Amino acid sequence: MSDQKTPRKSAFGEVKGHIDALATGFKYFVDPHRMTLDYPAEAMELPKNYRGFFRLVDEKCIGCSLCEIVCPSNAIVMMQLPVAQSPAPQAGAQAPARPGPKVKKRPVVDWGMCIFCYFCVDVCPTEAFEPSSIHDLSYFEESEYRPTFEGFLKLPESPSKNSKKVVAKLDEKNGIKYEEKGDKE
Amino acid sequence: MTQEIKTVPFTYEVLSQLEMKEGILELQIGPAHAGSGHMRVLAWVEGDTVVKVDPDVGFVHRGVEKLSEDRLYIKAIPMVERPSLVDTVNANLGYVIALERLLGLEPPPRAQYIRVITAEISRIMSHLYGIAIYGIFMGSSTVFMWAVADREPFIDLLQELTGARVTYSHIIPGGVRWDLPKDFADKVEVALRYLENRMKDYEKVWINNPVVMARSMGVGKLSAQDATRLGVVGPNLRASGVEYDVRKNDPYAAYADFDFEIPTFKEGDSYSRLLIRVEEIKQSMSIIRQALKRLPEGKVIYEDYYKRMSPLMKEIYDKTGRVKFTLMLTSLSPPKGEAISRVEGGRGEMFYYLVSDGGKNPYRFRLVTPSFRNLPYFTHVMPGHKLADIPVIYGSIDYFPPEADR
Numbered sequence: 048m049s050d051q052k053t054p055r056k057s058a059f060g061e062v063k064g065h066i067d068a069l070a071t072g073f074k075y076f077v078d079p080h081r082m083t084l085d086y087p088a089e090a091m092e093l094p095k096n097y098r099g100f101f102r103l104v105d106e107k108c109i110g111c112s113l114c115e116i117v118c119p120s121n122a123i124v125m126m127q128l129p130v131a132q133s134p135a136p137q138a139g140a141q142a143p144a145r146p147g148p149k150v151k152k153r154p155v156v157d158w159g160m161c162i163f164c165y166f167c168v169d170v171c172p173t174e175a176f177e178p179s180s181i182h183d184l185s186y187f188e189e190s191e192y193r194p195t196f197e198g199f200l201k202l203p204e205s206p207s208k209n210s211k212k213v214v215a216k217l218d219e220k221n222g223i224k225y226e227e228k229g230d231k232e
Numbered sequence: 233m234t235q236e237i238k239t240v241p242f243t244y245e246v247l248s249q250l251e252m253k254e255g256i257l258e259l260q261i262g263p264a265h266a267g268s269g270h271m272r273v274l275a276w277v278e279g280d281t282v283v284k285v286d287p288d289v290g291f292v293h294r295g296v297e298k299l300s301e302d303r304l305y306i307k308a309i310p311m312v313e314r315p316s317l318v319d320t321v322n323a324n325l326g327y328v329i330a331l332e333r334l335l336g337l338e339p340p341p342r343a344q345y346i347r348v349i350t351a352e353i354s355r356i357m358s359h360l361y362g363i364a365i366y367g368i369f370m371g372s373s374t375v376f377m378w379a380v381a382d383r384e385p386f387i388d389l390l391q392e393l394t395g396a397r398v399t400y401s402h403i404i405p406g407g408v409r410w411d412l413p414k415d416f417a418d419k420v421e422v423a424l425r426y427l428e429n430r431m432k433d434y435e436k437v438w439i440n441n442p443v444v445m446a447r448s449m450g451v452g453k454l455s456a457q458d459a460t461r462l463g464v465v466g467p468n469l470r471a472s473g474v475e476y477d478v479r480k481n482d483p484y485a486a487y488a489d490f491d492f493e494i495p496t497f498k499e500g501d502s503y504s505r506l507l508i509r510v511e512e513i514k515q516s517m518s519i520i521r522q523a524l525k526r527l528p529e530g531k532v533i534y535e536d537y538y539k540r541m542s543p544l545m546k547e548i549y550d551k552t553g554r555v556k557f558t559l560m561l562t563s564l565s566p567p568k569g570e571a572i573s574r575v576e577g578g579r580g581e582m583f584y585y586l587v588s589d590g591g592k593n594p595y596r597f598r599l600v601t602p603s604f605r606n607l608p609y610f611t612h613v614m615p616g617h618k619l620a621d622i623p624v625i626y627g628s629i630d631y632f633p634p635e636a637d638r
């Protein structure tokens with residue numbers, strides 16, 4: 048049981064309340080606590096594990112389709128891509144020598160549907176997705192949301208890559224403080 | 233200036249007769265973002281007095297329940313977060329607990345503690361948002377800006393842990409997806425101390441402000457008896473003097489291990505609904521501190537699951553604390569049966585009901601959200617008040633349309 052007491056009003060308390068409120072307002076007028084950033088002139092440097100756009104590393108992918116199965120928003124489509132050179136038929140004991148697969152399956156993400164949950168990144172048995180912290184992207188046309196397979200092999204370019212990068216630091220007085228980061232890496 | 237407000241009887245028959253009367257004006261508030269989201273409030277007024285209010289909900293229905301029926305169990309995790317975007321951890325936790333009960337798993341203690349820590353951070357954010365909404369409803373953009381900005385340090389904390397700002401999808405059956413970073417406890421302490429200091433200024437500018445007191449004391453009263461009868465939940469129920477909190481009454485995760493109080497107020501008016509959120513933030517801070525102090529060592533995912541990981545997955549977990557999904561997790565098919573779970577979300581009790589027919593998708597999933605259960609404030613508390621009291625009552629109950637509409 049922890050019944051709290053509601054503060055009751057008195058004439059004195061009322062005057063004091065008004066003065067307190069105004070004084071506190073004035074305190075912040077003189078010394079404002081700003082948490083906003085002047086984007087895109089300044090942009091936040093996000094932590095390494097930020098769930099941003101990612102790309103596929105073709106050599107690592109084994110085409111298992113697990114990422115497609117687990118994607119909650121069905122943003123992943125498995126593409127059937129022709130394999131350049133077909134391996135030589137095996138001269139084995141099997142009667143009809145089967146040629147190697149003519150197609151390989153590779154995932155492509157529709158960025159318009161992706162919710163960046165990273166289920167696909169976490170489910171991939173070979174770590175074939177390379178994550179990045181790029182997140183601030185916009186497109187002119189709806190079709191641009193769907194990269195081609197080649198487009199999905201490289202990371203998109205961040206529009207704020209030339210902005211001044213700042214790092215958000217927790218601060219006891221200001222909540223969040225932005226510290227400048229050494230210009231470029 | 234607080235005067236006794238005559239309450240209109242709680243029957244629709246009486247109220248619908250009023251509709252026929254001459255001189256009654258029908259007002260439509262909304263549906264385009266009438267406050268904290270898209271909803272329409274139909275209000276009938278006689279002069280300046282509200283005689284009937286009908287909240288028209290459903291504008292932001294997401295269909296979480298139905299959509300989950302043709303998806304794998306794990307795919308519903310990001311979906312249950314969507315209705316209550318300022319309180320995603322608690323929404324996620326409730327679903328996963330129901331699923332774990334179906335599967336019969338028990339996550340390791342470290343995972344339970346991490347769940348409590350993130351859930352309490354989420355509660356602080358949700359209450360700050362509630363205070364912000366209350367502020368803007370009463371015309372104070374200062375408090376709105378302050379409270380929304382003060383969520384930022386906490387968003388930053390969870391962003392560092394999970395890599396996302398709002399929709400963390402952090403809790404999975406059997407544990408959590410990421411272990412706490414090394415310096416997490418220190419950072420949390422900085423954020424908590426910041427908010428503690430800041431709360432003193434909130435008290436001066438907003439909570440003890442005579443204007444706020446005059447505007448909200450005695451407005452929107454709901455007695456303990458009526459609150460229980462109407463089934464309202466969460467901080468609003470406790471502001472009416474009913475000591476009920478799922479964390480205490482039906483402990484889940486690691487809540488039984490912690491020492492905390494359930495603040496209650498007798499008045500049940502809008503002002504005490506503001507105060508209760510402030511008090512609960514203090515309690516949440518104490519829970520977070522206790523949990524970080526006593527954080528057990530060990531894995532964040534249950535042992536059997538870890539054993540089934542491939543060598544590459546184990547290596548990643550040991551190095552970075554990131555849990556990779558195994559095939560087992562993606563193709564969960566719980567045995568036939570049903571399970572319920574309740575969690576105390578930022579706005580009140582969230583209820584989950586899962587039915588499995590042995591397949592890979594839920595047979596039925598039911599989600600009852602606190603905002604929906606707080607709707608009686610519109611129908612039963614607002615009538616009898618002045619028209620200008622509608623925003624005050626609406627703001628004080630921290631109603632969030634997407635959460636009510638699911």
Ligand code: SF4
Binds near residue numbers: 118156162166
């Ligand atoms: S991040 Fe999530 S939504 Fe996006 S492609 Fe991967 S699994 Fe699908």
Ligand code: SF4
Binds near residue numbers: 108111153170171173
């Ligand atoms: S990206 Fe990974 S999960 Fe997706 S098909 Fe390739 S190997 Fe499988």
